[in-house]
Amino acid sequence: MVTTLPPVIVERPEAPRRGVVHSEQNEPQSQQPLSTEPAVRARFGSKEIITLEVRGTLFTNWTTVRVEQKVTEWFPTFVFECTEESPVPLKISAMQFVTGDVVRVYVGGVPAVFGYITERHVAYDAKQHGVRLVGVGKTFDLTNSSVPLEKLNGHDGQTWQQLADDITTHLGIKVKQQGQVDDKPFDQIQIQPGETIQTVLERYARPRNIVIGSDPYGALLAIGENQSVTTGDLIEGGNILRANAVIRDQNVYKKLFAIGQGYGNDNANGDAMNKQVAFLSGTSTRNRILVVVNDIAEQDTHGIHRRVKMEQVFTEGSKIEAQITVQGWFKDENRSDSVWRAGEYYYVNSPSLILDDVLGCAVCVYEQADQGSTTTLTLVKPQHMNGQFNFRDGEAAVSSADQLNRMVPSDL
Template identity: 25%
Template sequence: MPKIEETCEVTINGKVFRDWDSVTATASINPFVRMVTLTVTEKVGANGAVGQSLQIKTGDAATVKLAGQLFASGHVHERQVAYDANNHSVRVTFASQVLKAVEQSIPLKDGEFKGYSFQAIANKVLGPLGIALKALNPPSGWDKAFKYVNIEPGETIFNLLSRLSKYRGIRLHDDKDGNIIARGSVDKKPTAEFVEGRNILSASCLAQNPRDTAQEVVGQQRGNDNSTPAQNRGAYSGKADANGSNYSTDKQIQADIPADSDDLKQAAGYYNLLSLGQQVIVRIVYQGWLLSSGKLPEVADYTSIDSPMLLLKTSNLQIAEVTFTQDQAGTRTTLIAQSWITSPGSFETSKPEQTAAQKATSTPLTPSAPVVTGPGGLAGPV
């Protein structure tokens, strides 16, 4: 029997399955769902009998443990079978329970939320699926109610929560229990330490030239009897800045819900995370699945990397993706670490200057005579 540190254990309907030919298990910020793919080849016995693989069916509830620690809770998502006269081969993929939220459209008739907080909206749309939303160190004000939220036709549960999360300064990912985590700040103490020549099998690093980046999100408000459409457009804005080196980019994005300055500030920070998150990307491969702490690495945890060959020594990178593998080459873990996964930069909020159209609706103007092209190509007043 293999060592517990190198064992993938799947429990389905109370039965435990082990002894796989290959294992690939992935958790990531994006894509969102934990997936585990296993293969097994079994000898055909007397009367065509085979072993454990025939007892695994799509849709079965399942939990997956790696090195004796729970990694994923969900169901059998796919089952692929091939056979000949001597062998029976099966490839099985398990998916986290949150896959249901990624694929299912929102089963609501009204299509609108008024005065609901993010948690309340999540409870409403996730409840029928048996999935919970759990907040982890959320920022102050994350539970503020949204004035109005309209559901897009055919919008999935995850798409709704994802687009609302940027207005509350949180990032979403799943956990080992099949819950959705709304994550704010993260403990910056590294949970893993990798040193060249000690515990790194292979590594690579992509570094981009950092730049001054300004993201501005402009919002609008619903109209009323005392305002005009032009006045409601661009009523508020939020801005996020990140210092770079020698050049800058400025982007403006239109909000997709009625939002105030604080909401737009959080959204601007979210877009800055997307913009800056790939300035440094490091890929680390190490032996085994467990860290020196005896724990499995987790998405969004900070890691320390010291590699002269990569010109890199930092403790400011977070795990964006972790993949555990086991095959004939051995048992290994691949980490993708990035900066700017969950920690936003500086924010500013403002009420932007009125556009010409907005000023025209609130300031009396004396119209001048129009200018047209006259006879002979001359321009003059009518």
């Protein structure tokens, strides 16, 4: 049985261009402005309309829409639902939407996702049929694609950025930097046959304190330490429609340690290399201790210091999470480019949630249905996005064997 939702009446545009060849080599470079972006912005920049571009044609007549922009995760997602009149196409080539199609999603004329349709669901009755499209951002392919065999070796001495560029280029995915990304080269880089690109990049991002995410143009995002500059306000009694928040302490610790081993040479050997330890303090009121093992060996202690910093990002950054929903998609209705976005920092004032602080937007969910259009922001402590606002550095890292021998027996 098909449940048909009443259609959302919106303006359907004429296609600005047609005949786009759908092939990997003809996809636009992910870091370049999209060719149809000016036309979409001019027509829909100040309207509450989500537009899907497929093969050069723009579609806006959706019954329900959900677009999830995720800056600290590997790829965004989207779900579109619509109803179409019979007859049902008898050939795949006759369908308007096919799995594997390259798509661009615009929210109020602003790019939100560049990726692919991965699922097409169809249900029908005598008069009409409903279609649901499910898709992901282009960087999804990094999560379940193995490193090419010819790329397993030859990476010694590369930075994380160089490694990422090298093992993603065959997928046409660009890697962008945000903030101050640690570009210290790795002495040795080892990749095992069959490892996914995601696994390799995450392993080498941890000892450089790099948060991996994605952007609206289909690029992989390397987020280094950055300043949490606010670009909007969320005010209880003002623009907040509804909200909830949680404060957790099960993932925070009083002391965080990273331990590991380096490999010696004529200038560094013995305990100094075999017993590497770095330490930072956390905010737990209990004497909870976390010890993580750094699985990358290096000739100095730079990597292990960054590794414990990365763990502080994971633990302290997850302490606060707020879900705040606002009406519409724009921070300022008078500006066509002022869409709420993942990756930005907002000042939150909500006495009911006991929040009066700057938080980072890790996820932005744009939805449209019978009740109208809304944006739900998942807000976290700035540390989760490597933001430096109110960032607690804790105590200095420890690496010498003498300091280690004095502190480890009583602290671990």
